[in-house]
Each structure stands twice: as structure tokens, then as C-alpha cells.
Amino acid sequence: MSDLYPNHSFDIEFKDPKSRARIAKLKTPHGTIETPNYIFCGTKAALRCMTSKQAAEAGADIHLVNTYHLVVQPGADIVEKLGGAHGMTGWTGPMMTDSGGFQIFAFGEGTVADEIKGRRKQNPKEKLLLDITEEGAVFKSYIDGSKFILTPESSIDAQRKIGADLIYCLDECPPYHLDRDYMAKSMEMSHRWEMRSLEEFKRGADGSQGLYGIVQGGVYEDLRKASCDFVSSQPFFGTAIGGSLGVTVDQIYDEVVSWCMPNVPEDRPVHLLGIGSMRDVFKGVRMGIDTFDCVTPTRIARHGWALKKGEPNERMNLRNGRFRDDPTPLDETQDHYYSQTFSKGYLHHLIKSHEPLATHILSVHNIATMTRLMREVRASIKDGTLDQLEKEWLVD
Amino acid sequence: MSDLYPNHSFDIEFKDPKSRARIAKLKTPHGTIETPNYIFCGTKAALRCMTSKQAAEAGADIHLVNTYHLVVQPGADIVEKLGGAHGMTGWTGPMMTDSGGFQIFAFGEGTVADEIKGRRKQNPKEKLLLDITEEGAVFKSYIDGSKFILTPESSIDAQRKIGADLIYCLDECPPYHLDRDYMAKSMEMSHRWEMRSLEEFKRGADGSQGLYGIVQGGVYEDLRKASCDFVSSQPFFGTAIGGSLGVTVDQIYDEVVSWCMPNVPEDRPVHLLGIGSMRDVFKGVRMGIDTFDCVTPTRIARHGWALKKGEPNERMNLRNGRFRDDPTPLDETQDHYYSQTFSKGYLHHLIKSHEPLATHILSVHNIATMTRLMREVRASIKDGTLDQLEKEWLVD
Numbered sequence: 091m092s093d094l095y096p097n098h099s100f101d102i103e104f105k106d107p108k109s110r111a112r113i114a115k116l117k118t119p120h121g122t123i124e125t126p127n128y129i130f131c132g133t134k135a136a137l138r139c140m141t142s143k144q145a146a147e148a149g150a151d152i153h154l155v156n157t158y159h160l161v162v163q164p165g166a167d168i169v170e171k172l173g174g175a176h177g178m179t180g181w182t183g184p185m186m187t188d189s190g191g192f193q194i195f196a197f198g199e200g201t202v203a204d205e206i207k208g209r210r211k212q213n214p215k216e217k218l219l220l221d222i223t224e225e226g227a228v229f230k231s232y233i234d235g236s237k238f239i240l241t242p243e244s245s246i247d248a249q250r251k252i253g254a255d256l257i258y259c260l261d262e263c264p265p266y267h268l269d270r271d272y273m274a275k276s277m278e279m280s281h282r283w284e285m286r287s288l289e290e291f292k293r294g295a296d297g298s299q300g301l302y303g304i305v306q307g308g309v310y311e312d313l314r315k316a317s318c319d320f321v322s323s324q325p326f327f328g329t330a331i332g333g334s335l336g337v338t339v340d341q342i343y344d345e346v347v348s349w350c351m352p353n354v355p356e357d358r359p360v361h362l363l364g365i366g367s368m369r370d371v372f373k374g375v376r377m378g379i380d381t382f383d384c385v386t387p388t389r390i391a392r393h394g395w396a397l398k399k400g401e402p403n404e405r406m407n408l409r410n411g412r413f414r415d416d417p418t419p420l421d422e423t424q425d426h427y428y429s430q431t432f433s434k435g436y437l438h439h440l441i442k443s444h445e446p447l448a449t450h451i452l453s454v455h456n457i458a459t460m461t462r463l464m465r466e467v468r469a470s471i472k473d474g475t476l477d478q479l480e481k482e483w484l485v486d
Numbered sequence: 487m488s489d490l491y492p493n494h495s496f497d498i499e500f501k502d503p504k505s506r507a508r509i510a511k512l513k514t515p516h517g518t519i520e521t522p523n524y525i526f527c528g529t530k531a532a533l534r535c536m537t538s539k540q541a542a543e544a545g546a547d548i549h550l551v552n553t554y555h556l557v558v559q560p561g562a563d564i565v566e567k568l569g570g571a572h573g574m575t576g577w578t579g580p581m582m583t584d585s586g587g588f589q590i591f592a593f594g595e596g597t598v599a600d601e602i603k604g605r606r607k608q609n610p611k612e613k614l615l616l617d618i619t620e621e622g623a624v625f626k627s628y629i630d631g632s633k634f635i636l637t638p639e640s641s642i643d644a645q646r647k648i649g650a651d652l653i654y655c656l657d658e659c660p661p662y663h664l665d666r667d668y669m670a671k672s673m674e675m676s677h678r679w680e681m682r683s684l685e686e687f688k689r690g691a692d693g694s695q696g697l698y699g700i701v702q703g704g705v706y707e708d709l710r711k712a713s714c715d716f717v718s719s720q721p722f723f724g725t726a727i728g729g730s731l732g733v734t735v736d737q738i739y740d741e742v743v744s745w746c747m748p749n750v751p752e753d754r755p756v757h758l759l760g761i762g763s764m765r766d767v768f769k770g771v772r773m774g775i776d777t778f779d780c781v782t783p784t785r786i787a788r789h790g791w792a793l794k795k796g797e798p799n800e801r802m803n804l805r806n807g808r809f810r811d812d813p814t815p816l817d818e819t820q821d822h823y824y825s826q827t828f829s830k831g832y833l834h835h836l837i838k839s840h841e842p843l844a845t846h847i848l849s850v851h852n853i854a855t856m857t858r859l860m861r862e863v864r865a866s867i868k869d870g871t872l873d874q875l876e877k878e879w880l881v882d
Binding site: 134135136137138139140141143159163164168171172173177178179180414415417427428431432433435436438439440442443445446447449450451 | 530531532533534535536537539555559560564567568569573574575576810811813823824827828829831832834835836838839841842843845846847
């Protein structure tokens, strides 16, 4: 491994005796983060309405950008010319990119992936995925309809140009409802694509990036185990649990994640793709998940929600009229300038007035809340107080 | 004057021997600003997409909020309950409010005041101004059609609840195209409204606010002079040049402002209402204008424009395809984190991607640019180099 990843490492420092939870240091060329940690989504090389510096000030240690979106606009070559995702955003810490696969296949089903909801002007039923072959996937730009092809090789090439510290193999992400036969064939093709991704990665490896393999197999236990075996057998830096994880919390954790976790390499960081409510964090860390990513913290901010420790359903709806004349701070329990300075009544007013400042304040507050959660989770794993912490954060 | 304004003062520290330009200290209960200065528009108690702290970090010394907008949503009583405009926004420096008159009459003409363009959903031809009488103005909310009445007394009352340091008399703001007879009658009514504003102000004066009188009279020299005489005769803290100033730059400065400035009290601060391009600043300060306000810096940011020293037409259009792969900083001449960190190419990408971060970055950059302009203007007045500075900033 050290040949491929001379500047990356994953050092486990503490293991919870009561669960698979663990504390580790994940080292990358742009810095080291402590895990478990949360990877915020800066989809198009922008954390929507805050600068990366503001995210850092809110405690964020790492964020990701989406290869798919950047390939479509402005294009990987321009990203490279602009200094990569680090150069564009001014972010100096670790970054991650996905392979682009998830978005292509999410759109391929004729559904609008939530990531770009509100941006897409065309018929949401229009299929953007034109063709999937052994070679790769052909898709149309959601901006102007122009045609793109994404292959394992071109995804790695694009991710190299974007320049994140942690990158991904291209995989096929079939939707939940497809049958076991399709899933098995799809998983096999994903494995071939992952091998090609790895070969392309090796061809250009310069120590700046660490490659994650992805476990596929849908909601089928034998497929998940086979996929874990495949991923374990190859020199990936990290492991990601991807594809269809299930439709209920129980299915995700009691089945899919449970099947995978005993079968992935213990000495590699494990990322759970695209999931990250507070409840997910508590469930996931106990099962050994090291990193989470989800658009939730910034997306719900755009709809007027503030995440809060100990709040039913994890969040407050500041659009609610009961906050109209409430002069108390957004979140008096949280030590962040925004949470302390702005009142619930002011946020309610900004939302009612369609002021973009509402989204900015709530997005930063929500990132501050999730980074606080992760800090407290790490501390409680070390202290053996994770159960108690969960009761403080999650309230029915 | 000192009875009414024990905590306000305006001390002229330097006069340009070649023009009416002057350097002064304008003291308010929330701090002292040096003039000439620029008052940024935080219309609905929000500088659109930045916090007031970010505005302060970009050099802003003072900003205003609009009484009209806050009366309509959330209402002056709620603003008061939320700690006034200072309490809501977390701004600790001096603030100004207008009387609400401008917006009512701008909408009264059936035109959409640009301030809320993009927010109004109803027919732009719909008249929101229902009636003007000696008592005041009756108007409909642009949000839900509910009826409001604004009188000189209710405007002062609302401004007291909002709690800005510098506030305004209610005046009528008739549009440019009305004839001299209407203008004369309107001016007379404005003067009666200003007297009523002053009486209401005196009734509740507690030393926290300074009241500006407004010079009306449209584009008629004798009316402007009569209005200056009226305003000078009353114990206002400051003087504002308001109403229809003309339709060309020449008419504004060579006529209206020229007629007024020799006839307003020299020892009071003079504010030019609603005007503030870089060119306006250079023209205005030479004629003795102490403060400017305009929505331009933040409004043009929303359309992808960056203000820049020495740029033709004062600004760059970052939507332009020539910036697509330009890795140079947004403005290498400006010592602000945003101007230095983000490239023109990144801004172009954010604009093309409809990322709200573009507006945030450009708004902050534009405020930083205007505060830099004002700092350099003040320094050059003292140095006698204002002509040279104008050549550096304004390029055809």
C-alpha cells in the first residue's frame, strides 16, 4: 500500500470495547483529520452559500466536491487550470471527490437527484443517461444537453485534475428496485470498472491522492459479502459502502451495513456514501463507519431548518410562526457566533422576506452543529459515554 | 441643537481649499464615522447575503435599513421586540433609517422599485399607493395586500422602534415628470410633514437618534432654494438632498445639487439620498456631500458584476466568457481576502452554476471596494490629490 499512498495513512488510536466504534487519524497531503468525521458537500466546488473559510471557522475539517457536476460545468480541464478544487475554493484542508457514478445513475432513472433540484429546468422525467456499456456511461449535460462519456479511466482522470486528497473508483449505482440478477451482473461490472479505475490510478499515481474502492451488491447479503471480498483484495486506500443501502433505517444498518462491516479491511478508513443524519452518525460510528457525507446540513438550511442538539427530529423549523417575535438566540447551547448572535425571530423574518442571508446563517449554523456532534462523538467514544451522548442529541 | 442631540455631533476637521469637499467626524451613540462615507443598504435588516460582521470586515462603517420594508414585514413592534435593527443584525456601529416615503411613492407610480425587484409576485403595474392626503399615505403591503397608513408621526414612531442612530422626516417623493405646480404644492406639504415629524421626534427624543430634514423641490431652482431655507430654519441634525434630482448626471450635479449646497447649513452633515456610483462619489464630495447611499454595490453583485478601481464603467462582468479559465484573482489590487483568494474563473463558474456563493463573494468584494474608495477619497482630500485619485478610479 505504501507505494501507492506514500502521503496517506490511517492510524487507529482507540477502539471502543463495546462496539466497532473507533478513533483514528486519517492523514492526507492537505492535512490530517480525526475520525469519525463528517464530510460536507460542496457540490459544484461551492458549499452553496458560504466560503470554505467560513466552513472551516464552523469547524469543518473536510469537504467533498462532485466530479459529475464539475465535469459538466466548467469541465475538468478548466478546474485544473483554475488550480483544482483547492485553488478554486481557497480550501486548504483535505478534500474528497466522488467518481460521478452516483449522479449519472440517479438521473438515469429519470428521477431528479436532489442535489440539483431547483436548478434543473428541463422535464424531470427526461432521461439524462443515454447508454451504459462495459466501456462506461454516456449521458447528457443537464445544462445544455451536450453529450459526455464517463469511463473508469475518464473519471480517474477528471478526479486527478480536480485534485482532491481522497478519490473514488467509478461504479454502477443501480436503483433499489432492480432484481437480484441485475444486481449481481451490475456488481460484477462495477468490480471490473474498479479494477480499471485502479489501473488508471496506478498509471498516474504521484502520492497526492488516495483511492477508495466501493462495496456494491444492493440489499443482498451474499452479493455484499462477495463485494467486500473483492474490495478487500485490492490495494485501495479506503473502503466505501455504496449503492442501494435499503429503504428503512433498519434495513440499512441491521442488514446491509451489518453484512459489510465484518468483511472490510479493518485497517482502512470506511466511508458511508451519502448518508448523514444525526441518527445515522450514532448508528454508523458504532458499526465502525469512519466518515459520513450528506447534503442535509446545507440543504435543509435552504428550507429554513436549523439543526439542533436535543431537538425533536434533530431540527427546528424557523419558518414556523411561533418564532415570529422570539428574541432568543438561534441556538443558545452552541458556541458559534451565528448561533449566539442571531435570534430565532430574526431568522424567521429573513426567511419570510426571502433574504438569502437566512440560508447563509442556517447553513453555517448547521455545519457548526454537525462538527460539534462529531467532536462530541469522538470524545464520548474515548470516554465510553456514547450511549449517554446519544440520549442528549436524539429526542423523539 | 444640543438639547435635541446630546449624543450626536458633526465636527468638520478639514476643508478642501479648492472645492466644498470636507473631512468630518460624525458622532452617533453607536460610534463615530469619518466622512465622506458610504452608507450600504441593508433593506430588510439584511445586507442581502452577508452578515453585518462580514460587512464590517469589508470596511463598512455604517449601513441603513428601510423603514417601509420593516413596517410591512415583520412590523415595527416586532423589530423592537427583537432588539431593534441593531439587535436583529448584530451590527454594533452606526445605522440609518429612511422614513419610508421613497418606497411608498416609488410604488405609487405603478413602477416596481428596484429594491424589491425579483421579490414581488404581483402585477408590476398594480398601484400599491392607495391615497395621499394631508394626514399621510395609505398603501397596500406588497406581500399580502393588507393596508397600512404612514404618517409623519407613525414613521417617526416606527423609526424609534427600529432604533437607528440617524433617522428621517417623512416627505412626499413625487416623480420627475410632474409639473412645477404639483412640485410646489408637494414641497409645501413635505415641509408641513417635516414639521410634524420634528414635533413627534421632540416628543419622544431621548438622545439616541439624530433627525434629518429633507430638501425637496424637484428640478426647480426656486423651489430647491425655498426648501433649503425651510430645512435650515429648523433644528434638524442633518440635511438630506431628496426627491427628484434629475435624469442626467449633469442635471443632478450642475443644477439640483449646485443650487442646494450653498444654501444648506454648513455645520450639519449632508446626505445625498439614493445615489452612489464611484462617479457620484467624486462629483458629490467636491460639492460638499458627506454621505451617500445606494443599493448598487450589492445589487450588481447579484447580477455578476464586480466593482473595480480603474475599470471601464467601474465594473467587470464576470458572466463574460473571457473569464472562463482565468486563474487570476478577482481583484489583485485589493487587500481583501475575497478579492485575493477567489479567481475570476471561479467566480465565472459559480455564476454559470447559479451558486449563491457568487453573490456573497461579489457583494462583500463590492462593499470592500467602495469602502476602499471612500478611504482613499478622504486621504486624497487631505493631501490635495483628489483630482489624481479620480483619474485612477474612473476610466472611460
